[in-house]
Amino acid sequence: MATDKMYERTEDGVTTHVSIREAMAEVNHAMMDGKRDVREMSSGRDRHWIDYKDGRSVRLTLVDAPAETAAEDVKEWSGTASNGTHVHRFDAELKALCNRRIRSRGAGRVSGALVGHGNLRSRREIESSEYAYLYTFCSKCEDK
Numbered sequence: 001m002a003t004d005k006m007y008e009r010t011e012d013g014v015t016t017h018v019s020i021r022e023a024m025a026e027v028n029h030a031m032m033d034g035k036r037d038v039r040e041m042s043s044g045r046d047r048h049w050i051d052y053k054d055g056r057s058v059r060l061t062l063v064d065a066p067a068e069t070a071a072e073d074v075k076e077w078s079g080t081a082s083n084g085t086h087v088h089r090f091d092a093e094l095k096a097l098c099n100r101r102i103r104s105r106g107a108g109r110v111s112g113a114l115v116g117h118g119n120l121r122s123r124r125e126i127e128s129s130e131y132a133y134l135y136t137f138c139s140k141c142e143d144k
């Protein structure tokens with residue numbers, strides 16, 4: 001999977017991330033319609049800077065988009081040994097958020113080390129599987 005690209009936009013020391021489309025819109029505007037507001041600019045393949053006549057200085061640099069993990073992509077859901085399809089959210093100790101006595105399916109200790117994290121799945125994984133209809137999400141865990 002290709003890494004998403006975006007622009008880091010720095011204006012007077014304040015850096016934000018903008019989409020390539022937004023960055024190109026600003027560069028194109030500075031070169032065309034907004035030209036009279038520009039004191040000086042430089043545009044390269046993945047780096048642009050624009051100094052505006054009003055004193056603003058904008059730097060745009062193409063960067064890899066930060067890897068963001070959406071909440072539904074965090075692997076923390078699992079059923080239990082007795083009920084594999086009613087899924088709870090588990091913490092790092094594989095204890096359910098709604099009730100610390102509930103342990104995830106497959107959780108156990110091997111030579112003192114906690115195992116079973118591999119059974120945890122993200123909400124998106126469960127909802128996009130062909131067996132999604134079998135699963136119910138614990139509402140107490142959802143609210144945590």
Ligand SMILES: [Zn+2]
Binds near residue numbers: 087097139140
């Ligand atoms: Zn729960």
